[in-house]
Amino acid sequence: MTRLVSDAGDRAVTRIRPAAWLMAAVALFLLAVAGYALLVHAYPQYYWRQIDTAVYRDGGVAVRHQPAMLYALRLGPAKLPFIYTPFAALLMAAGSGASFAAWQAGLAVLTIGLLPMVTYLCLGLAGRPAGLARAAASFVIAAVGLWLEPVAMTLFFGQINLVLLALVVGDLALPNRFKGKGIGIGLAAGIKLTPLIFIPYLLCTRRARAAAVGALTFAVTVGLGFALLPHASAVFWHEQFTELGSRHFHLTNQSLNGVILRLTHAGPGAHAYWQVAAVVVGTAGLATAILASRRGHELLGLVVCGATGLLVSPISWSHHYVFVVPALVLAAYGPQRLGYRILSAALVVGLFGWWPLPIGSQGGYDPTARLLPRGLLLLSPNEGNNGTLEFTWRGLELIAGNYYVLTLLAFISATACALALSKNPGGAGEARTHDRQITSLRQRSG
Template sequence: MSLSTIETTVVPSAPERRTVPAVAFWTIFVLGAVAGGYYVEQALATPAMFTHLMDLSVYQIAGHRVADGVSIYDTPLLGHTRGVWEFVYTPFAALLFVPLIDLHGEPYTWVGMLGNFAMLTASAWAALSMLGYRRDRRLVLLGLPIAGLLLWCEPVRETMAFGQINIFLLLLVLADMALPDSSRWKGVLTGIAAGIKLTPAFFVIYLLVTRRYRAAATATGAFAATVLIGLAAMPKDSLTFWSGAFADPTRVGVPENPSNESLRGMLARTVGVAGNHQLLWLAGAFAIAAICLCLARRLSLTGHELPAVVLCGLTTTAVSPYSWVHHWVWLAPLLIYLADLAFRRRGIAAPLGLLLALAVASGGVFALLGSAFSSTINYPSDKTFGLLIHNAYIWLTLALFTTAAIQSRRLRTQAVEPSRMR
């Protein structure tokens, strides 16, 4: 039997949307209120740790440079050291930062924090919608306590503290993928996300391999529009960026930096940066991307859209030349998916998977054990188990690949058996 026949067999009809049970709603509501309240208490007590908004301040400097007609790529935005505080986003992204130049004092802090929290809430709503829950008032309200719980996911917490753009990009892609395939607007938000930071362009390939050609074309068109807008408003900087600055990882920093939580960072810290390091990283990144697309295609074709999209999001971060901890915000919808799975399925496999992901995404359990290492990335990579612990995000992603492959094989077997009986 051909692959196309199997795919046709296993694609389910659109199920009726579920309603969040009352017990689950109130449990999440209480837990989210406690978690969110504790986060606010900590943020007010130690603003230098929770609300310093350093990256948002750098975005503000980029907005000032655009308004003043000064290049954003020729020199670092702060200081004079290459690879430190250099602008690494597109000219279109810099245009989006111009409105920040009028924000100062407390309004600046509140906009930075509440803006990210609102987008985190909307991202949770989009993820739940992709899981098949009814888009009613209860689901809208549930997004708030879920966001409160996700504040303790380390990449989310770091994004909030730095005032980073990652949650915004997460929301754009999730909201786009939550649209029905029949929507003529599907692909627009993904194209805009790629026009701000290039890594979401991977989702255009995902749309292609899942045969959503119109959405892929729409995303490509939206991306092209952002390039043209940037070119029209900032021709010199656009030429600098697209002629090579976008492909220069040294603008971010050295690959062996302990904070580089990507495959390249892991390899650089393990085998060094000399010799065939670059070739090894490219081969590994290509292999991971290819495997991800195969698995995500199978998940999508069998009606598991959210895990397919999450797998792609984690892959973009894993294969990127440089990934800070706050780039791993795709762990947030992963936790939502695993929590839903643990709630609906019997057995211990799903709850154990959720606990493992929670241990990694929260930064580890070291602080709870009285250790000086409050995060997995603080664990020395040259110590015992350092290769495993320090690179926990990479290993978690590869573990998800294995799980997805096993599930894909099970679904294929279930599809073949009824076909043989006919």
């Protein structure tokens, strides 16, 4: 009898501890959100502009009233073009009747709310079993992730990057036997073309049905665009798409194309150089991601594939780098040794953190400027989209102004080398192995 009471007490303590950790983790996440809300309230002119949200809403209005002019109009207070697909415009037209304030609040709440969900799914891909402990870890990582520059800038511009990331991660987290696997990636690619890279990734990792479903879903989005917005679709696929990225040499375009445009001062040979670099890096990066997945490192494959897509895209603004959230999960739970985990997580946060810095009006460090969260990228002189200071960079400015791209190149190269030198090329996936271990332990404990 005493033994039974003791066992029952141990099980109760085991249940209470994860619950307590989860409560503490949720409190930490809410504290991070509250800190962000206070910052926005104190400095709305710096952190609550959301000019891209205005483009989304106005693009939806244009679809309803001037569909043929969708890609000719300049939208929102910043007078920006609509650069997403016609299918994306159709989706935005569905909500364009709501007020801009409703769009602002709704998209901010959705972005922040998706953070714990994305981290929870990524932890599953890293091999962590479902439960309260995994949920607690997801809220802790989400609290940190909120204060990474790509996530903060997604909120600042009112972007949909976390929505697209959630579609991709959620799709890859589905069991391979699920017949609808691939739909999320197809939808994400139908809204913005960059996630298309995950279709060959699925195909080459022996998930042909999911790749076919993703490709079919994407094709349906294209077909809907031509059926409902024929003129706009013709403009997007025949004119806009061919010109995309040809002039975006500014600092925050952290793609290979952006780097080459800056190094060549947007010279006539820049496009050809980018095409060669994109083919080489794209092939090597995708091959590395495929190898990682086949070795059972599913989260590593996801991060490498996402990083490759960012590099080869003609435009990858710094806020597109939300794959840093899965990278943070990978850093915190990938290495076997605790010391390596701490070091890896610190490296991700150090490089991509939304650090408070005194930044001048033309970028660069200015000790007289107000100390506010900006991120390390802005330490390089720049004038946003209004100047050509990027062409004057020398020495360390070249490294600081391109370090997002340099970081991804180093990461992919290091991953490829580690996989090539690995002595354990086979084996089942991390998640399946871990789940079997947990099941075995539960059976032994009765």
